[in-house]
Amino acid sequence: MSTPIKAFIPDPPSPPPAAAIGVVHWLRENLFSNWFNSLLTIASLLLLAKAVPPLVSWALVNAVLTGGPELCDGTSGACWSFIGAKARVMLIGTYPAELEWRPLAAGVLFAGVVAATVSGRCKKRVLTAAWPLLFVAALWLIGGGAGLEPVDQSMWGGLMLSLGLAAVGILLSVPFGILLALGRQSKMTGISSLCVGFIELIRGVPLITILFMASVMMPLFLPINLQINNLLRVQVGIILFSSAYIAEVVRGGLQAIPRGQIDAAKALGLSSWMVTLFVVLPQALRHVLPSLIGRCIALFKDTSLVIIVGLLDFLGMAKAASQDQVWLGHEVEGYVFCAVVYWVICFGMSRYGRSLEKRGPKHNN
Amino acid sequence: MDTQKAVIEVKGLNKWYGEFHVLKNIDLEVRRGERIVICGPSGSGKSTLIRCMNRLERHQEGAIFVDGTELTGNLKGIEKIRREVGMVFQNFNLFPHMTVLENLTLAPIWVRKMPRREAESTAMHYLDRVRISEQALKYPGQLSGGQQQRVAIARALCMSPDILLFDEPTSALDPEMIKEVLDVMVELAEERMTMVCVTHEMGFARTVADRIIFMDSGQIVEQNSPEEFFSNPQYDRTKLFLSQILQH
Ligand SMILES: Nc1ncnc2c1ncn2[C@@H]1O[C@H](COP(=O)(O)OP(=O)(O)OP(=O)(O)O)[C@@H](O)[C@H]1O
Ligand SMILES: [Mg+2]
Numbered sequence: 001m002s003t004p005i006k007a008f009i010p011d012p013p014s015p016p017p018a019a020a021i022g023v024v025h026w027l028r029e030n031l032f033s034n035w036f037n038s039l040l041t042i043a044s045l046l047l048l049a050k051a052v053p054p055l056v057s058w059a060l061v062n063a064v065l066t067g068g069p070e071l072c073d074g075t076s077g078a079c080w081s082f083i084g085a086k087a088r089v090m091l092i093g094t095y096p097a098e099l100e101w102r103p104l105a106a107g108v109l110f111a112g113v114v115a116a117t118v119s120g121r122c123k124k125r126v127l128t129a130a131w132p133l134l135f136v137a138a139l140w141l142i143g144g145g146a147g148l149e150p151v152d153q154s155m156w157g158g159l160m161l162s163l164g165l166a167a168v169g170i171l172l173s174v175p176f177g178i179l180l181a182l183g184r185q186s187k188m189t190g191i192s193s194l195c196v197g198f199i200e201l202i203r204g205v206p207l208i209t210i211l212f213m214a215s216v217m218m219p220l221f222l223p224i225n226l227q228i229n230n231l232l233r234v235q236v237g238i239i240l241f242s243s244a245y246i247a248e249v250v251r252g253g254l255q256a257i258p259r260g261q262i263d264a265a266k267a268l269g270l271s272s273w274m275v276t277l278f279v280v281l282p283q284a285l286r287h288v289l290p291s292l293i294g295r296c297i298a299l300f301k302d303t304s305l306v307i308i309v310g311l312l313d314f315l316g317m318a319k320a321a322s323q324d325q326v327w328l329g330h331e332v333e334g335y336v337f338c339a340v341v342y343w344v345i346c347f348g349m350s351r352y353g354r355s356l357e358k359r360g361p362k363h364n365n
Numbered sequence: 366m367d368t369q370k371a372v373i374e375v376k377g378l379n380k381w382y383g384e385f386h387v388l389k390n391i392d393l394e395v396r397r398g399e400r401i402v403i404c405g406p407s408g409s410g411k412s413t414l415i416r417c418m419n420r421l422e423r424h425q426e427g428a429i430f431v432d433g434t435e436l437t438g439n440l441k442g443i444e445k446i447r448r449e450v451g452m453v454f455q456n457f458n459l460f461p462h463m464t465v466l467e468n469l470t471l472a473p474i475w476v477r478k479m480p481r482r483e484a485e486s487t488a489m490h491y492l493d494r495v496r497i498s499e500q501a502l503k504y505p506g507q508l509s510g511g512q513q514q515r516v517a518i519a520r521a522l523c524m525s526p527d528i529l530l531f532d533e534p535t536s537a538l539d540p541e542m543i544k545e546v547l548d549v550m551v552e553l554a555e556e557r558m559t560m561v562c563v564t565h566e567m568g569f570a571r572t573v574a575d576r577i578i579f580m581d582s583g584q585i586v587e588q589n590s591p592e593e594f595f596s597n598p599q600y601d602r603t604k605l606f607l608s609q610i611l612q613h
Contacts, residue, residue, distance in 0.1 A: 263421050264458035264517075268472035268524060269448035272440075278471060282462050 059336075069326050082330040083337045086321035090337070093157020093317055095142075099149065103160050106138040110163070118352055120359065131171055138164070153231045157312040159341065165313070166300040169238045173299070174292070176239065177246025178285075181254060182276065184247065195247070202244035207302055210237045215309035234306055242299045249291045253284030286357075293353030297346045314338060372397050372432055372528055372559055373418055379426035380413060387413050388424070389583040395528070398557040402570040405580035406606060411563040414580070415530050418561065419443075419450045432527065448476055451521030455533040457513040459505035465492070465516050466501045469523045477524065484523070491519040495549050511542025518549055529553065531562040565610060571595065579603050 031041045062077025072079035083090075092103045113134045116122045122130075142160070144150035156164075183195035202210070214237035215230055257280050265279040266272075285292065307316040318338045322331035373395040380388040387410045395401055403411050416422040417429060420436045420443050429436045431446050460468050469488035473479040479487070492498040495515035505513050514534055521529060534550070535543045547569055554560060554573035564570065570577050571591045578588040579602075587599045598604045 258458075260454060260456050260458040261460065263416075264452070264454060264460070266421060267419055267447055267450070267452035268520070269444050269476045270472060271444055271476075274475055278475070279460055283460075286462060 072330070078333050078336070079330050080333060082321075082327050082333050085327065086318075086324070086334070089158060089321055090314060090317045090334075091158045092160045093312055094155045095157070095160075096151060096155065099151060102141045102144075102148070102151075106141040107160070109134055109137055109141075110167070118355075120355075135168060135171075153229055156231070158317045159314040161306075161311065162300070162303045162314040165235055165238060165303040165306065166296075168235060169242055169299050169303070170296045173239045173242035173246055174296075177243040178250050178281065180243060180247035181250035184251060185254060199244045199247050202241055203248070207238075207241050207305055208308055210241050211305060211309050213237070230309070231311065234309060234311060238299065238303065241302075242295065245298075246292065246295050249288050249295055250284060252291075253286075253288035254280065256287050257283055289353060289357055293349060293356075297349050300346065300349070301342065314341070370397070370433075371395060371430075373561070374430040375414075375418075375427070376429075377427035378414075378417065378424050378429065380417065380422065380424045387583050388417070391427070391585060393578070393585065395559065395561060397527075397559055399575050400554045400558075400560045400573055401562065401576050401578060402574040403561065403563045403578045403580060404565055404567075404570065404606070404610075405586075409580040410583040411580055412532050415532050415561060415563055418530060419447050419452060421452075444476075448472075448524055449527045450530060451524060451526035451528070452530045453514070453517050453521055453532070453534045455537050457505070457510070457517045457537075459513055459517055459520070461505050464502050464504055465497075465508070468505070468516065469520050472520075473523050488519070488523055491522045492516070494522070494552075495519045496545075509542060510538045511545045514538065514542075514546045515549055518546070518553075528559045528561070531560065531564065533563050533565070535564065535566060567595075567610060579606065581606075 032038045057077065059078050062075055064072050064075055064077060064079050064081055066084065067081050069079075069082075069085075072081065088097075088100070092100060095103055113127075113130050116130065117127055140146060140148065142151065142156060142164075143153070180195050180199060183191050184199065186192045186195070211234055214233040218233055261279055261283065262275055265275040270278070304313055304315045306313050307319075312320055315335075315338050318334035319331065321327070322329075322334045371394040373393070375391050375393040378388055378391040378393075379386070391414060393414075403415065405411055413422055417424050417436075418431065420429075423438075432449060434442060434446055436443065436446065459465075460471070463471065466485060466488055469491065470481065470484040473484040473487060474481055477484075489498055489501065492501055495518055497512055497515050497519070500508060500512060500516070505516065508516065518529075518534075531550070535546050538546060543566070547566060550560075550562070550569065551573055562569075562574075574591050576588055577591055577594040579586045579594070579598075579600075581602050586602055587594075589597075589599075594603075595607065598607060
């Protein structure tokens with residue numbers, strides 16, 4: 001006789017033990033887990049205690065927030081009124097004051113498109129159209145023409161110039177870099193060696209050299225009637241430089257795609273460009289998103305090198321502003337301000353990159 | 366149906382990987398509605414053979430005809446044939462960045478130029494058939510292996526192929542999930558879908574195969590109906606293989 005079959009009922013889940021959660025547990029786990037960590041924690045606390053109070057008293061307690069240059073004389077604090085007085089030139093350079101609504105409008109449009117992109121609520125198709133349109137609109141607003149009074153490129157500067165160079169640079173060097181990476185993998189040796197040659201050439205030269213070449217040497221070679229303006233040449237230099245690095249980043253992603261993915265796509269009858277566009281690239285780009293965002297942040301920071309070829313970007317304008325006879329001796333405030341703005345923008349890009357990584361498919365295996 | 370023409374014809378096929386001779390003088394015909402099982406020890410060239418049938422691998426000698434068209438280097442011709450030949454892989458190879466529904470509609474939309482709505486309703490129809498329609502909006506990574514493989518089968522079916530190739534569709538699955546995939550395959554076989562399956566599921570072979578092909582070291586050792594193949598193997602190599610595989 002066999003015993004009757006029993007039903008299996010799993011035990012209900014129970015909460016974790018209290019010792020595994022809470023503030024004290026966190027402190028012990030993260031700051032005082034062993035004697036060496038405890039030592040490091042104490043040393044860091046001492047260092048902070050030394051450094052923070054003077055910084056606070058300089059930046060906040062003794063700081064001068066408003067008023068003319070004379071109020072800053074003899075204070076031991078920061079002279080933030082310098083930033084207020086020079087904000088215009090740091091943001092838009094020597095752009096004519098009576099026309100400053102135009103860069104402002106361009107800035108508002110830019111902020112709008114950025115917000116729409118970051119929110120993640122807009123359709124990809126809308127965004128793909130919005131960005132190129134934004135550039136046309138911004139270029140028209142800032143540069144004039146077609147009904148607006150033209151403003152010469154030599155008057156563009158400040159943060160506006162930095163953001164413009166970076167935004168155009170990112171938007172063009174990412175697709176160009178992807179094409180280079182795909183070209184490098186091409187079975188046609190002509191195309192692939194051309195791409196390898198270009199990538200290795202660019203990666204072997206510092207950005208400064210490329211900017212110099214673009215700004216100083218190119219005009220010597222190009223015929224007079226083919227002269228393009230300095231800013232455009234510099235922009236092209238930045239794009240070429242950045243795309244070579246992006247190509248290498250993307251190549252890493254392309255190599256990480258398992259062969260089975262391509263087999264499956266081909267087996268469905270997809271043509272090779274469809275396999276690349278729908279199956280390989282989306283996965284490859286997702287793989288390398290962190291490094292890709294890193295390259296974009298680097299590109300934004302690298303735009304500060306254009307000062308070498310005589311363009312006054314955000315940092316360049318801060319330096320120029322501190323040489324004003326009336327406001328002499330406040331470059332520290334200018335640089336701190338620049339650092340904060342750069343940090344906010346780069347940190348924003350970094351956070352946006354993180355949110356992109358988290359979006360999309362979840363993997364359990 | 367035996368009177369019908371061969372849909373796959375392999376003639377004197379030879380293939381090498383470098384110096385290594387993987388496929389040796391393979392001759393094989395698959396007629397419409399026929400269900401073929403290919404088995405053999407690991408490394409005998411089963412995957413290579415089946416992958417030659419939709420030219421995921423190139424052969425160096427001999428000829429393969431699918432639906433009367435020879436497989437050559439002509440890319441456009443190959444793409445046309447691949448539309449009619451579905452394939453299911455050991456590792457599912459679903460596209461992890463697309464939902465189940467997107468996996469199923471990609472090829473119908475872009476290759477067959479089917480309107481999205483129609484492609485989606487076809488996809489839902491086949492998901493229903495593999496009993497998984499409630500997962501349509503999930504990503505492959507959220508599904509179990511058995512579910513993923515059923516999605517992969519549905520993906521192939523969405524192109525309404527003439528022929529389905531299976532390369533060890535159940536070998537990457539836990540025992541509990543093998544049955545759910547085999548059930549779907551048996552249903553397809555009962556509808557007289559033309560199938561070429563590389564598999565070691567001898568129960569499946571016994572019940573649905575019209576013919577079993579046994580391969581070893583790149584050659585077809587023998588081919589026979591399931592009854593004959595299991596009860597009366599012609600070669601000692603086949604006997605040895607059967608005794609090993611039927612032990613468990
Ligand atoms: N791309 C390749 N390059 C070189 N050799 C290969 C390649 N692919 C397969 N081989 C070799 O060819 C032989 C046949 O491989 P194949 O994958 O067709 O075997 P199989 O019968 O499917 O085996 P399994 O049951 O393990 O899947 C094996 O010895 C394998 O090592
Ligand atoms: Mg195999």
